[in-house]
Amino acid sequence: MQDTISRADLFARYTPIAVYYEDADTVEYIRKDVPSVNRRVDGFLTLVLDMTDRKAIGFRLKGFKNFYIHHLKEKETEDREHFLKLVEVIEKAIEIAGNKVFEREAKEAYAQARQIAKEDDAALHELPDAA
């Protein structure tokens, strides 16, 4: 990936990539860089919808640093891997949420996010700094 930003980037094509935004403490995976609408599912998951047709184009995993420290960091160390597959993160969140996720709308939203992560093999390569 490039490490500088130039005027040419104004017209460069966006390539989907999972990114951890530290100030927002959120992992974002978006298929298209277009105007979007956030649909809050719960305190962890937000589905991102294309503003034009309101179809899901990605998702945000919120409070990610906290989630990572408590539920993922240990596994990452054991496996000596330096990236996280987002489908596994979503599955972990479903496991932890338990029955809460099985409310119909939330279940569908988690399924949509999981499908996007799986289809795109989305992975986070830059992990939060965990104290």
Add this chain to the structure above:
Amino acid sequence: MAKPTLRVIHGASAPCPTWLDFPATVVARSPFDKGSPCRFRLSREDANKAALRRRLQPIWDMWSVVIGEPPPVPNVRIWGVNVPADEGLSTLVEAHACFRGINRAIAEDDMGADVVAYIIKPRFFYDHVTTNMVCAASKRPTPDDLVFAIHARLDIPCDTGAPTIGVITHGGFISVGAEDRNLPEDHASRYATRLW
């Protein structure tokens, strides 16, 4: 004589493009007193990170909804579809509602208790376009069923007399509720407290 302190300065030598050069601070109404002004810093790190991935729409949102200016890209003020380029854009100070507590973890804050959310209903915003080589920003009307929520993390301890009282971290469009089309849907469960 004391030895000079050496500091490592990260980043490339290329100048920051104007569209990433946010103002250092923006004015808002105080979360604690709607009649008083306050200032927030604007997070640049996340915007830089997004730009490096060529994800520019959140940056265009920040310019046109929070700062109240068209993204400063070539031809933005003269391209026909944008004229008049500033009309109908919003600024943070025009927020009509403010909530505190986002009911989700943010870093070490388990419930996001120190986060405030300002709600704005912008008439227009700018869309990042890559298919038109004349201008990379196109003005478009905001759908009537959306508002924009801007999240800012308060400095703790919060000193309302300080030059800035927190940092704006991110924002986004969300659907309005059926009972009040100026407020986000589910705002009662989405936020802990309505401040004004």
